[in-house]
Amino acid sequence: MLHGLPLSFISFLLPFLPVVSPPQSAPTAPADAPGTIVWAANRPLTWADFKSKPTPADRLAALTSATIDVKAGCVDFKFTSSVQAVFVPTESWVRDSATATPNLLRHEQIHFNITELHARRMRQKIALLKLDCKRLQPAFKNATNAIFTEWQKEEARYDQETNHGLNLDRQKTWEIQVKQRMALLEQYASKPTTGK
Numbered sequence: 005m006l007h008g009l010p011l012s013f014i015s016f017l018l019p020f021l022p023v024v025s026p027p028q029s030a031p032t033a034p035a036d037a038p039g040t041i042v043w044a045a046n047r048p049l050t051w052a053d054f055k056s057k058p059t060p061a062d063r064l065a066a067l068t069s070a071t072i073d074v075k076a077g078c079v080d081f082k083f084t085s086s087v088q089a090v091f092v093p094t095e096s097w098v099r100d101s102a103t104a105t106p107n108l109l110r111h112e113q114i115h116f117n118i119t120e121l122h123a124r125r126m127r128q129k130i131a132l133l134k135l136d137c138k139r140l141q142p143a144f145k146n147a148t149n150a151i152f153t154e155w156q157k158e159e160a161r162y163d164q165e166t167n168h169g170l171n172l173d174r175q176k177t178w179e180i181q182v183k184q185r186m187a188l189l190e191q192y193a194s195k196p197t198t199g200k
Contacts, residue, residue, distance in 0.1 A: 043089035043120040043194055049113050051101035055093040062097075064168070066104065068112045069095030070119040072126060072155065074148060078137035087127045088194055089120035110179065111169030117182050118162060122155035124189035131192070 041053060054066065069092040076085040096112075098104050129147045166175045186193075 039093055041091040041093065043091070043116060043123070045193070049091065049109065049116060051098050051104060051109060053091065053093050054096045054098045054101070054112075056095055056097040058097050058099055062099075064099070066098040066108055066112050067096055068115040070116050072119060072123050072152065074126065076130075076144065078140070081137045083135045083137050083140065085130050087123050087130070089116065089123040091116050091119075107172065107175070108169060111166065111175060114162065114175075114179055114182055115159065117186065118158055119155070120194065121182060121186050121189070122151055122158070123194065124186065124192040125154075126151045127192040128189060 039055075041047065041049075049068075054068075056067075056069075058064070058067070071090050071092065073088045073090050074085065075087075076083070078084070098108075098112075126148060129151060130144075133143055133147060135144055162178055165171070166178055169175050
């Protein structure tokens with residue numbers, strides 16, 4: 005029983021900065037797309053969130069499609085940005101939710117948590133760079149590309165080290181470490197939106 009996250013899961017949206025390189029893969033839905041789920045501490049994934057179906061060639065038990073949605077631009081010569089970790093239900097699936105284990109769902113949740121961890125790192129990096137519209141490139145591009153690369157590598161390492169969640173000891177270690185690392189970046193957590 006295998007499960008995990010594809011490596012082609014980056015959505016890099018910079019509508020106001022055309023000089024930034026295009027995504028390395030086909031983009032997934034942005035955070036404001038209908039039906040996407042923005043990471044929130046009080047909103048864990050459930051199997052009902054996994055709306056897609058595996059193909060006959062898929063060998064995994066489940067697949068999480070997540071992305072870091074980065075929007076940046078200049079308004080009245082002032083740099084603004086938004087970074088969100090996003091789960092894409094229409095690209096995520098579980099082979100059989102009726103028989104899928106809680107351990108498998110926890111493994112998939114950690115994939116999403118790793119995405120939020122790197123979104124926090126992105127928010128931190130952008131804040132520390134103190135970017136302005138006159139001197140935006142290449143600092144912005146270099147910083148964001150570096151974090152995207154680290155995120156992809158960590159997602160792959162997570163699946164490899166946990167054997168897609170089957171190695172329960174390594175899975176528990178990853179859960180603890182990701183939680184600790186997220187706590188260290190709590191000030192860069194995504195802020196809940198409030199309706200007006």
